[in-house]
Amino acid sequence: MPTVLTDVFRGHPIHLPHTHQPDFTSLSELPDSYTWTSKDDPLFTAPPSPPGAGESIPLIDLNHPDAANQIGRACRTWGAFQIANHGVPLELLQDIEFLTGSLFQLPVQRKLKAARSDAGFSGYGVARISSFFNKKMWSEGFTITGSPLNDFRKLWPQLHLNYCDIVEQYEEQMQKLASKLMWLSLNSLGVSEEDIKWARVSSDLNWAQSALQLNHYPVCPEPDRTMGLAPHTDSTLLTILYQNNTAGLQVFRDDLGWVTVPPVPGSLVVNVGDLFHILSNGLFKSVIHRARVNQTRSRLSVAFLWGPRSDTKISPVRKLVSPDESPLYRSVTWAEYLRTKATHFNKALSMIRNHREK
Ligand SMILES: C=C1C[C@]23C[C@@]1(O)CC[C@H]2[C@@]12CCC[C@@](C)(C(=O)O1)[C@H]2[C@@H]3C(=O)O
Numbered sequence: 264m265p266t267v268l269t270d271v272f273r274g275h276p277i278h279l280p281h282t283h284q285p286d287f288t289s290l291s292e293l294p295d296s297y298t299w300t301s302k303d304d305p306l307f308t309a310p311p312s313p314p315g316a317g318e319s320i321p322l323i324d325l326n327h328p329d330a331a332n333q334i335g336r337a338c339r340t341w342g343a344f345q346i347a348n349h350g351v352p353l354e355l356l357q358d359i360e361f362l363t364g365s366l367f368q369l370p371v372q373r374k375l376k377a378a379r380s381d382a383g384f385s386g387y388g389v390a391r392i393s394s395f396f397n398k399k400m401w402s403e404g405f406t407i408t409g410s411p412l413n414d415f416r417k418l419w420p421q422l423h424l425n426y427c428d429i430v431e432q433y434e435e436q437m438q439k440l441a442s443k444l445m446w447l448s449l450n451s452l453g454v455s456e457e458d459i460k461w462a463r464v465s466s467d468l469n470w471a472q473s474a475l476q477l478n479h480y481p482v483c484p485e486p487d488r489t490m491g492l493a494p495h496t497d498s499t500l501l502t503i504l505y506q507n508n509t510a511g512l513q514v515f516r517d518d519l520g521w522v523t524v525p526p527v528p529g530s531l532v533v534n535v536g537d538l539f540h541i542l543s544n545g546l547f548k549s550v551i552h553r554a555r556v557n558q559t560r561s562r563l564s565v566a567f568l569w570g571p572r573s574d575t576k577i578s579p580v581r582k583l584v585s586p587d588e589s590p591l592y593r594s595v596t597w598a599e600y601l602r603t604k605a606t607h608f609n610k611a612l613s614m615i616r617n618h619r620e621k
């Protein structure tokens with residue numbers, strides 16, 4: 264049983280065509296392999312939320328005395344929110360954006376020196392969910408788990424230590440913030456540290472693990488006909504996303520369709536992942552989201568994917584299950600869940616759902 268995320272896909276290799284990444288800047292027309300229709304993704308042509316409806320995920324000031332309740336409400340209704348006054352230094356956000364931009368600007372051949380292997384977790388390549396779609400996504404990514412030293416040395420023979428330092432600082436800040444956000448949202452449901460055995464010692468972050476996903480969506484000649492990152496939910500407890508100043512992230516709501524999350528300088532986007540949905544017995548929504556691309560501006564995002572230790576059993580908090588009902592989900596570790604997701608993608612959550620007797 265793997266206890267570190269890096270081991271999760273060992274023995275479950277997924278072959279993805281990283282080496283066929285094109286030089287996006289050289290394409291003046293959209294190749295057929297990148298042209299999406301509703302046959303490739305049933306939600307592709309779902310209506311965008313009507314312009315002027317003014318509905319988007321809430322922007323929450325973490326210094327506001329009512330922040331916990333606002334976060335709880337956002338987790339129940341949207342499964343996502345933005346945060347201001349989060350305490351992460353602006354300079355660090357600028358540093359991680361600079362690092363991400365520098366990485367993707369490297370020549371393809373250099374990036375491929377650090378390509379993610381079929382059974383590996385970290386490195387350069389196409390999105391892991393690509394294998395579930397017939398068409399290609401207009402993006403490239405780089406996943407970091409544990410120390411990026413080996414990969415960064417291949418990318419930047421001179422500057423790798425500076426860049427490793429930025430990643431370390433960024434992950435440290437994100438860990439603290441993610442834990443704070445998890446407790447604020449759980450507290451809003453009346454759940455405290457006493458109620459969750461594995462996370463009782465909130466100051467000891469050894470119970471958590473994470474991955475950093477750097478994403479690049481190059482300028483695209485026909486943005487309306489392609490997809491940057493296909494609709495998915497994250498398998499995490501929480502994901503904290505930094506996006507540069509180019510819009511592209513959209514969240515899906517049954518009643519509204521696709522809703523764009525406008526970039527707000529200095530703020531961070533937070534979304535509920537599948538494990539938090541399970542832990543909250545379905546009260547918090549793991550939100551379907553996707554990334555669209557742009558004709559004139561390239562887009563960068565940095566997702567901090569945060570979960571428990573990969574061998575910790577996650578199950579619905581007892582307090583949130585009515586005494587006369589069974590929990591909505593059976594218990595599952597993050598490692599098991601990631602592997603279920605790697606095989607069954609968007610059916611993973613329903614596969615661990617308990618079926619109630621009628
Ligand atoms: C820990 C992880 C979550 C993730 C798979 C991964 O192993 C590292 C990358 C993550 C990511 C980012 C883009 C969307 C996503 C669905 C994917 O294909 O890779 C998520 C995965 C996830 O949350 O399930």
Ligand SMILES: O=C(O)CCC(=O)C(=O)O
Binds near residue numbers: 497512
């Ligand atoms: O780029 C974005 O806005 C979304 C990225 C994302 O969903 C992810 O990395 O999981």
Ligand SMILES: [Fe+2]
Binds near residue numbers: 495496497552566
């Ligand atoms: Fe995501």
